[in-house]
Amino acid sequence: MKLTNRTPKYVPGEVLLRLKNSGNTLSDDILSEYGSNIVERFELSEASLNSNESHDIVRVKLPQGVDVNDALAQMKQDERIAFAEPNYLYRLPEFQATEPTALPNDLTSKLWGLHNEGQTGGKPGADINAPEAWQITQGDNSPNGPLIAVIDTGIDYTHPDLAANMWTNPGEIPGDGIDNDGNGVVDDVHGYNAFAQTGDPMDGHSHGTHCAGTIGAVGDNGIGVVGVSPKAKLMAVKIFSDEGESTSASILRGLLYANKMGADITSNSWGGGPYNEAVKEAFAASEALHVVAAGNDKVDNDAIDYYPANYDVDNMLVVAATDHRDERAAFSQWGASKVDVAAPGKDIYSTVPNGKYASYSGTSMATPHVSGVAALVASQYPDATAQQIKDRIIYGSDKVHDLTDISVSDGRVNAAASLENDTIAPGSPKQVQIEDLNYRGAALSWLTPGDDGDQGAPVSTVEIRMSEKPITEENFREAKPFLTGSENALNERHGYAIQETPSLKERQVYFSVQAVDNAGNRSPLVSTEQVTLPKAELLFNEDFTSSRTSFDIDGDFRSFKDPIKGQVFTSAPPRGSRAKSTSTLTSPRINLSKHENPFLQFEMSADLAIANTAELEVTTDGRRWSQLERIENSDGWKTHGLDLSAYEGKTVQLRFSVNSRIGRAKNGISLSSLQVFGQADKE
Numbered sequence: 001m002k003l004t005n006r007t008p009k010y011v012p013g014e015v016l017l018r019l020k021n022s023g024n025t026l027s028d029d030i031l032s033e034y035g036s037n038i039v040e041r042f043e044l045s046e047a048s049l050n051s052n053e054s055h056d057i058v059r060v061k062l063p064q065g066v067d068v069n070d071a072l073a074q075m076k077q078d079e080r081i082a083f084a085e086p087n088y089l090y091r092l093p094e095f096q097a098t099e100p101t102a103l104p105n106d107l108t109s110k111l112w113g114l115h116n117e118g119q120t121g122g123k124p125g126a127d128i129n130a131p132e133a134w135q136i137t138q139g140d141n142s143p144n145g146p147l148i149a150v151i152d153t154g155i156d157y158t159h160p161d162l163a164a165n166m167w168t169n170p171g172e173i174p175g176d177g178i179d180n181d182g183n184g185v186v187d188d189v190h191g192y193n194a195f196a197q198t199g200d201p202m203d204g205h206s207h208g209t210h211c212a213g214t215i216g217a218v219g220d221n222g223i224g225v226v227g228v229s230p231k232a233k234l235m236a237v238k239i240f241s242d243e244g245e246s247t248s249a250s251i252l253r254g255l256l257y258a259n260k261m262g263a264d265i266t267s268n269s270w271g272g273g274p275y276n277e278a279v280k281e282a283f284a285a286s287e288a289l290h291v292v293a294a295g296n297d298k299v300d301n302d303a304i305d306y307y308p309a310n311y312d313v314d315n316m317l318v319v320a321a322t323d324h325r326d327e328r329a330a331f332s333q334w335g336a337s338k339v340d341v342a343a344p345g346k347d348i349y350s351t352v353p354n355g356k357y358a359s360y361s362g363t364s365m366a367t368p369h370v371s372g373v374a375a376l377v378a379s380q381y382p383d384a385t386a387q388q389i390k391d392r393i394i395y396g397s398d399k400v401h402d403l404t405d406i407s408v409s410d411g412r413v414n415a416a417a418s419l420e421n422d423t424i425a426p427g428s429p430k431q432v433q434i435e436d437l438n439y440r441g442a443a444l445s446w447l448t449p450g451d452d453g454d455q456g457a458p459v460s461t462v463e464i465r466m467s468e469k470p471i472t473e474e475n476f477r478e479a480k481p482f483l484t485g486s487e488n489a490l491n492e493r494h495g496y497a498i499q500e501t502p503s504l505k506e507r508q509v510y511f512s513v514q515a516v517d518n519a520g521n522r523s524p525l526v527s528t529e530q531v532t533l534p535k536a537e538l539l540f541n542e543d544f545t546s547s548r549t550s551f552d553i554d555g556d557f558r559s560f561k562d563p564i565k566g567q568v569f570t571s572a573p574p575r576g577s578r579a580k581s582t583s584t585l586t587s588p589r590i591n592l593s594k595h596e597n598p599f600l601q602f603e604m605s606a607d608l609a610i611a612n613t614a615e616l617e618v619t620t621d622g623r624r625w626s627q628l629e630r631i632e633n634s635d636g637w638k639t640h641g642l643d644l645s646a647y648e649g650k651t652v653q654l655r656f657s658v659n660s661r662i663g664r665a666k667n668g669i670s671l672s673s674l675q676v677f678g679q680a681d682k683e
């Protein structure tokens, strides 16, 4: 579920802030200077506290007629205030889905995400291995079982396929109009309506009920569907109105309620809008595992921040969506470092209100698959921490070639592998060597160890970490991870090249190498000495943000305002015009004679009409051109990197060309931030 908020809107006359100093009297004094008063207090747990900041985030009403931005500008100058931000308004886009249908009679075959034999035209085995996982556990809906908070539009807790798996607040007497358990909410029997601030989280929208069914629709009850965790304890936390509206304050209330009531897992199929410090802190203040959607705008979250997915919170697990062929769903956002795993999210069949069922698509649907796996792991291993559950999900996932660089793991979730009862760490990678150091990264190699104390099969993952500090057993999680799949034999040398965005500064770094098995057991760490990554030189730079460019333009190429990237160059002709048969964009001469390892990097989105072709070419003499790359359609913006070492010592020109055979162009190709890097010669 996406919060549409490109131009942030906010509640007029309200601000969320935290004071640096604790003590309520002082707080009120400061706020009275602003003519303001506290209308709501959000209590975060000790875990999030910085010693010189007060415990609570507060919602403040400004005096009549005071503009929020004026107040924020003053508050940001005020040294007594840790942060101040608007109470943002969020709105969901129109929701697209197939019509709810009556009870179907061919249920299991629709649930390809749980068990895929190719019955929907996809690839057999492109699923989360639910039947295999259910041999180990089907979840635990007893009072001791894990509590799963569905942070969404609420849940139809009367749905016959959900009712038996709904959490019931043991301290609350239904319908007596009294807050029996003293948690601040009257008659909160199955959860909390954080939007309306009532005890009734009934879902009048459908999104939350759909997510709840994927996590934990009741299994083996002869109706409807079965969830990933057929026995589950689902808590409905409604942060959206039935019209899909929310505010920062509503999200805070929901997250803090889930934390207070002891949620072990929160499932967050929503995102968008600006960075929100208060919401980030509410996630960090909880020890639950927060499973979060990567988003549906088919962009790279490593390049464009998307929240809450991109909040730097250790106990968060971010999920991209796959289809029934084990490929990234075309809409799904991705991120080689900002997304953790992928899971089924296209054409997902689940519960909707009033006893019905429907198919929806989105990372909103992938997220509850992973929340369900987290529930299975937490049921089987009740003492597992959020980090251990997260590790089991990441390292137990199946590496899929088509999902390379979609996420940290390159994997699609595998519930059965994540549940394996294995406590024996693999052996360490042996004879670790640094093969190459360059301005884009490094290449390392090692002899592949065996799992289970080096006695078993080759280990599933070898993880390299890179840091500017020495890496130890204590701090390795702070260092950036690179997961490498190991498909080769025991004790064979296996290599991996880390490729980073070129850095214009020299970097002193350390590496560590560690084997990790599917249950998240880790071998002892092998750490390297400090090494130097040389700096990159920028040999050529064209950002395409101005209508004037250093490139020669021919055909349809023009400056254009892209909704995601802003000002770019595109080959798409203006609306209503036929495409010219050939359009080219040709660079000036770029001198590669004085640098080593030249490397071209650019951002491109390609959406060509049928029968049209596009390519990137290079010339050294301005006459004979040869192809560097054939351009394929890309489903959104991607960063492209091309090694130009074959042209070291020469002067080159680059040319993007698009050939339109039938006058149609669709969106053609669009280009942004093109750079050529090289490394100064080592005299």
Ligand code: CA
Binding pocket: 172, 178, 179, 180, 181, 182, 183, 184, 185, 186, 187, 188
């Ligand atoms: Ca209560």
Ligand code: CA
Binding pocket: 161, 217, 218, 219, 220, 221, 222, 223, 224, 225, 226
């Ligand atoms: Ca059922």
